[in-house]
Amino acid sequence: MKTAPRGIRIIIALVGRRNAGKSSLINALTGQETAIVSDVPGTTTDPVAKPYELIPVGPVTFYDTAGLDDTGELGEKRMRATRKILWRADMAIMVTEQSGLTPADVAMIDQIRALAIPCVVVFNKMDRGAIELDSIQFCTDRGIDWIGVSAMNGSGVDELKHLVIQMAPPELREDPVLAGDLFTEGDTVVLVTPIDLAAPKGRLILPQVQVIREILDGDAVAVVVKERELEAALRNLSVPPALVITDSQVVLKVAGDTPDSVPLTTFSILFARHKGDLAILANGAQAIDRLHDGDRVLMAEACSHHVQADDIGRVKIPRWITQYSGRDLQFDVSTGYDFPDNLGDYKLVIHCGSCMLNRMEMIRRIRECQRRNVPITNYGVGISKVQGVLRRVLAPFGLEVDPGRV
């Protein structure tokens, strides 16, 4: 059987005290014996991942985490692993017993709510008796979803699945347009695509092709030029274009050659909106104005790729930001699926264009930065910021950013 790639699976973390029945509940939810179940508290060490098809939400991964009341050095390691899952989680199932919430449970619930993770409190072991009333009151007073189940005899498990389905964050399922809402049928859209040494031989890159396809689907006219031909192309048009879309690296020249009356944006900005959250990434770019000497900036690459001599993420952007800010900064590079554990040490994350990530993965990475209080922007938005054209390239979306040098 084919399984969905890990990036498009909704991450559901099961958290709670040791021996509250998390492992048994995962087995009851998935109908399979996956997690290690034992009466000895603290059997689960590293989070155990269980992929499951949760109809109609789609593919999900349940994470069976270590107990949050774990003690000792090993316990601290286990809890760190659990926190790491929480930073990435789309939802949380907080498992406790029908006998009532303990102070550790309440602290956990507070932590989940502070991270803005949709959460349901599950009172397990209903086969032993009714739920303690004060705990129900606690959840009701705070508007927290709760349910009683017995992982042992299966009662309440289907109802819990329904609750989880209702909680699924809708933004993960959206598939927004690229530029289709910025022009109408019959309009002309001019695309500026530099053909330099970094351009692949004999073809355009996928983001450019996708935008052209969307323009054709919208019955509009796509005019594709290099930056040197832009001025002539604009002069030759009898009606000004509805939009100019440029590669970020030449945005300064293109902004100079495009009349102020013509809306202008960049491919990166279109994809920042399509794949992530443009408002957050735009505000994240404003953190460049708040950098100080010695601050650390993380250049986050979602995949390993061939690094060129004048690499955009490792050479050009660090150089431009250093020149713009006049600060002595430390740039580190992370590559791959996970952010480094010390993410909180960074004053800013500048993410790559995320061409190899889907929307769900990118939103998750943005949320992780938010949960750890680290501003995040991406290459294209950051470049427009340091080139002084951020306000202009955001204008087509009616977006404003926090005060700063834009």
Ligand code: SF4
């Ligand atoms: S922009 Fe694409 S190729 Fe480059 S690091 Fe990010 S995901 Fe990989």
